[in-house]
Amino acid sequence: MSLSSDAVARRFGDGGPSGEGAEDNEMIRRVLSRKTVRRYSDKAPSEELLDLLVAASLSASAKSDFQQASILRVRDPARRAAIGELFPAMPWIAIAPVFFVFLGDARRLQRIGELRGKPVRNGTLEGFFNASVDAALAMQTMILCAESSGLGVCPISVIRNEIDKVAAILGLPDLVFPVAGLCMGYPQGEGYVSLRLPRGATTHSDRYDDSALSSVIDDYDRRRNALHAIPPDQQRGNNEFGKAEFYGWSEDKARQAAKAEGAAFPPYLRSHGFSLD
Numbered sequence: 684m685s686l687s688s689d690a691v692a693r694r695f696g697d698g699g700p701s702g703e704g705a706e707d708n709e710m711i712r713r714v715l716s717r718k719t720v721r722r723y724s725d726k727a728p729s730e731e732l733l734d735l736l737v738a739a740s741l742s743a744s745a746k747s748d749f750q751q752a753s754i755l756r757v758r759d760p761a762r763r764a765a766i767g768e769l770f771p772a773m774p775w776i777a778i779a780p781v782f783f784v785f786l787g788d789a790r791r792l793q794r795i796g797e798l799r800g801k802p803v804r805n806g807t808l809e810g811f812f813n814a815s816v817d818a819a820l821a822m823q824t825m826i827l828c829a830e831s832s833g834l835g836v837c838p839i840s841v842i843r844n845e846i847d848k849v850a851a852i853l854g855l856p857d858l859v860f861p862v863a864g865l866c867m868g869y870p871q872g873e874g875y876v877s878l879r880l881p882r883g884a885t886t887h888s889d890r891y892d893d894s895a896l897s898s899v900i901d902d903y904d905r906r907r908n909a910l911h912a913i914p915p916d917q918q919r920g921n922n923e924f925g926k927a928e929f930y931g932w933s934e935d936k937a938r939q940a941a942k943a944e945g946a947a948f949p950p951y952l953r954s955h956g957f958s959l960d
């Protein structure tokens with residue numbers, strides 16, 4: 684088995700295609716084994732490396748070349764602490780050596796329209812969606828480049844749960860919104876590669892078909908549980924849902940998603956320049 688096909692097997696464990704025989708590619712191998720990191724050593728990445736990562740991130744593809752991602756680095760310890768205090772359950776937000784915020788920036792294109800005397804209405808759903816996708820692509824590009832430099836990262840979308848406070852701390856104007864923060868530092872400890880859904884659930888050929896979902900998810904739950912069982916004391920919402928005898932990934936995610944997050948985000952957007960029509 685090649686290193687890549689080994690990594691595919693570890694990532695999916697679904698017995699699916701392994702890529703065996705394809706030319707070795709270091710980047711693909713790294714991506715297959717990547718993992719989110721939430722604990723960091725004290726060593727800070729150099730400013731030069733961070734400059735490079737920002738440049739690489741902004742080299743990501745951008746819809747229509749509109750370039751609607753912006754990157755904000757939170758350097759001021761007081762602002763960092765103020766954001767961290769909003770999310771005590773995620774201490775890595777306050778203590779990671781570096782913290783970026785990836786912004787969907789629908790404002791710049793609208794301002795460019797003003798500068799050129801061509802009115803642009805960019806608070807539409809299209810404007811919001813394009814800016815979100817650009818910011819997400821920029822973030823993922825930074826993630827992969829940072830990981831290839833030996834750094835570990837953790838995206839932080841929970842900041843949108845306190846959007847009014849976070850936007851005030853960061854001085855965000857209308858039509859600019861956070862897609863996610865990004866904690867970054869050199870990893871402390873090994874972490875583990877998180878098993879992905881079997882490709883039978885997430886890939887389709889020619890026609891969408893999820894008819895086997897139920898059995899595929901049951902199988903995934905069992906395999907994931909054998910690798911990284913969720914301890915009984917980490918079951919969510921037992922008061923509401925009751926204690927589960929078997930508590931797999933799908934039970935955990937269904938419970939998590941049933942408690943909708945981000946209620947403050949739509950009203951925030953609507954009162955900050957987005958009509959979303």
Ligand SMILES: Cc1cc2nc3c(=O)[nH]c(=O)nc-3n(C[C@H](O)[C@H](O)[C@H](O)COP(=O)(O)O)c2cc1C
Nearest residue numbers: 717718719720773837838839840841842863876877
């Ligand atoms: C858009 C996005 C937002 C995320 N937000 C958070 C967050 O707020 N807090 C956190 O601890 N992890 C967050 N994560 C990390 C995910 O939980 C993590 O990627 C997922 O569990 C899969 O793990 P892996 O990346 O190691 O494969 C986020 C990831 C993404 C892509």
